[in-house]
Amino acid sequence: MSARPFASILDSLTRQRGVTAALVVSERDGIVVESNLQIGQSGDRVAALAASLYRKARLSAKAAGMGAVSFMQLEAPNGRLCAVGGGDLVLVVVAEPAVNVGLVRVELLRAVGELLAVGGEGWGGS
Amino acid sequence: MMQMTVVEAWIEGPLKRFVDDAGAELALLLHPSGQVLAQHGFARAVDVMSACALAAGIHASSAELGRQLDGKPFRGLHHVGRTRQIFLAEAQSPRGAYVFLTVFGPESSLGLVRLYFDELVTGLAAAAPPEAPAPGPALTEHFERDLNHNLAVLFGRV
Numbered sequence: 208m209s210a211r212p213f214a215s216i217l218d219s220l221t222r223q224r225g226v227t228a229a230l231v232v233s234e235r236d237g238i239v240v241e242s243n244l245q246i247g248q249s250g251d252r253v254a255a256l257a258a259s260l261y262r263k264a265r266l267s268a269k270a271a272g273m274g275a276v277s278f279m280q281l282e283a284p285n286g287r288l289c290a291v292g293g294g295d296l297v298l299v300v301v302a303e304p305a306v307n308v309g310l311v312r313v314e315l316l317r318a319v320g321e322l323l324a325v326g327g328e329g330w331g332g333s
Numbered sequence: 334m335m336q337m338t339v340v341e342a343w344i345e346g347p348l349k350r351f352v353d354d355a356g357a358e359l360a361l362l363l364h365p366s367g368q369v370l371a372q373h374g375f376a377r378a379v380d381v382m383s384a385c386a387l388a389a390g391i392h393a394s395s396a397e398l399g400r401q402l403d404g405k406p407f408r409g410l411h412h413v414g415r416t417r418q419i420f421l422a423e424a425q426s427p428r429g430a431y432v433f434l435t436v437f438g439p440e441s442s443l444g445l446v447r448l449y450f451d452e453l454v455t456g457l458a459a460a461a462p463p464e465a466p467a468p469g470p471a472l473t474e475h476f477e478r479d480l481n482h483n484l485a486v487l488f489g490r491v
Contacts, residue, residue: 237444255444262442 212325216298216318217243223314225306227286230299231322232258234265234292248301253288257299261290278312291315293322338487339371347456348373355449356441358417361434362424365389366476369483370431378484385480388421388434396423411443420446426457 213231220229221243230242230250237258242250265276281288282304289300289311298318300311337352337360339345344362352360352373359374361381367389375381391410399407409422417438424431433453437446 232444235442237442237448251444252448255442255448259442259445 211241213241213322216321216325217241220298220300220311220314220318223302223306223311225303226300226311227303228253228299228301230254230257230301232297232299234258234262234295234297240296253299253301257288257290258297260288261292261297261299265292278316280308280312289315291319293319296322298322337371337373338489340483340486341370343460343462344371344457347453347460350456351435351449351453354452355435355437355446357435357437357446359384359434359436361385361388363388363432363434365392365423365430365432368476368479369487372487374436378488381484381487382480384434388432391421392423392432395421418443418446420450422450424450424454424457426454427461427463431457 217229217231220226228242228244228248228250230244230253231240232238232254233240235258237255239250239254242254244250260281261276261279264279268274268276276292279290284304286304287302287306287308289302289308291298298315300315302308302311337345337349339348348360348362348371351357357373360372361369361375361384362371363369363385367385369381369385372381375384395410396406396408399405406423409420411421412419417436419434419436420443421432421434424433433450435446435450
């Protein structure tokens with residue numbers, strides 16, 4: 208198995224203008240599986256908190272009878288955080304405020320299929 | 334509501350922040366000798382005593398295993414149970430090394446626990462009183478007396 212099985216997914220995301228980081232994170236553990244980060248970015252911190260946020264959003268949506276979460280976006284003064292889930296993995300993107308969210312969303316949703324294909328059954332499903 | 338109790342007051346702030354932020358169910362800070370310094374979530378002194386003895390033993394064993402395998406001690410251990418998980422790690426402070434044990438459930442995660450453990454270590458280093466001397470080594474002849482004293486402080490019998 209490649210040392211960077213998710214490299215192509217992460218590279219395609221970080222190629223988007225305004226995207227500053229992309230991470231594949233274990234939803235259950237909040238641990239980075241693989242990431243493309245810039246110098247100075249704390250991948251572990253983003254991974255732990257984003258996975259926790261995504262998990263709570265997924266459980267909230269389920270509790271409210273809304274079904275599965277397809278896309279989660281957090282908007283803050285200095286940037287955006289977007290996430291989609293696939294099995295036990297969450298694909299997280301950190302971006303600048305002016306990023307084209309529509310494009311990031313399309314790219315993330317496209318990447319989920321690939322994420323599941325690369326991750327395979329070893330990552331489980333939720 | 335589970336109560337947090339500490340033997341030394343400066344530990345309470347950083348430990349409370351850890352418990353709140355990481356969503357920990359149980360937390361225990363102890364000397365590597367097994368002497369308890371603070372606890373959260375335990376109801377009985379005997380449980381604290383057992384957990385401290387086991388945590389100190391696991392910490393000593395894993396440190397020695399690390400030395401033999403890798404030339405340096407392992408500093409952290411994570412065990413996943415069916416519903417709850419254990420994280421055990423060494424916390425360095427200006428007053429020496431401590432052992433930290435926490436138990437967390439599905440509401441938290443290893444990533445969050447590791448993240449806030451790092452902040453706990455920083456918080457303890459900042460809160461440690463500089464004027465107070467670090468405690469000396471635990472001596473066999475005083476161990477039980479000190480342990481009983483600390484347990485009595487934690488469970489309100491002093």
